[in-house]
Amino acid sequence: MGKWYVVEVLEHKVDPSKPTGGGLIIIDSCPIVNLRGVENSSKFFSSLRLLWTEHVGNLEYTFRIPDISRKPGFWVSTSLQNGTLVERQYNQFAGNVHVMKAVASDMVLTFCSRSPDNQLYSLLLSREHILQKNDKRGVHNLLIRRGLKIINIRETCMNNAAWRRGSFDPVGWLVLIGMLSSFLSLGSW
Template sequence: MYRLHAIVLILCGILITISRGDTIEDGTKQTQSQFCKNVRSQHSLNIQEITGLWYGSEIIAHTESSPGTYYYDTCVLIHLTDITQQMAATTERAYAHGGSYKKSPHLRQDPHNRYLRLAWNERENDLEYTLNYTEANPGLWMSIGDQRGTMLDLQYSQFRGTIQVAKAVHDHIVLTFCDFKVNSTFFTIVLTRQKQGLGEDGLRSIRSLLARRGLATDSIRKVCSSSATHIISSMTLSIILSMFLFLRSN
């Protein structure tokens, strides 16, 4: 009975550790400066095919943050919208009223400019980015103007930088955010059309792709999936089975 009690205490300790979101996989911290590397954004890209709703699968930090894999009880939702026509209409209205573009140079008419709205939602908070890209390089998006949304109330620092499409296929997309401010935002988010996210083989392949392009991939935040629940469930089942066999043998 004492041995059985000890097993139960160990099980409780494991579950508490995972539920707190502690690191359960170790990585090797890289010290080399990796600020705003070019990840060779995808040039062949149909913007209309990637608009709409995406679910976060994991977020990979490329700065010198704590290595390991962390599980979060939260979901990141991203919605991409083509707003090129809206921006063109805004420009026309400004011209009609004699508006000046000195304060908003991105509103100047350019037939090659295209615009996106990226809406990020997490834990009932939202943030909206306005992005500019060109037909010649549709996988490189530049932030323009200030972000808007309730996340601004959480001491959010305005993002001034680029979002590179490292990979885009029918069921997932990989976006690398890099702020121009030194020692600031630099991470990649893996997005999928399905809430359950990509399988581990697919995620490992993406991390390998990023590593080959010179990015650190040893600090991972799991979101939008029940990965932690699956781990708890499988570990619980395994230990319960072990306990059952132990009781049968005694």
């Protein structure tokens, strides 16, 4: 639960409406996903709300967990998405989400749609706006071992997109502190 940064969107199926060519595409955006459980009468999460937020707008997904005790990582979409991005030629997602990996620092969600366009993609989420290359490579290998070929990788939270939105960036802080120290030592303040 809580706040996650979308570090990569991994496409497993060719989408004819998007430019192809494979490989890595860097997106100048840093989407944030907030996951919130909805309790039922027995105090278990019977459903989840996923709120996707980025600078161009937001989307809210609602998922039901059919068997929370035996398959907590299998979610089913229960309704159409709401939010400002719906108005922007958005393809509604209807289908299942599989939690492929969930640890304290990162998580992988694979979206499998039931619609005619058969969307199939994974989100690599991290608690921080960056994730080490070794961790990314490990996730890629995990997905490939599970039979999910990676066609395109859309990398986000690059080019200090997270810093411009007010997230903590240690390098940016060090540069700022260094500049302030220079001003103070030169008496320019």
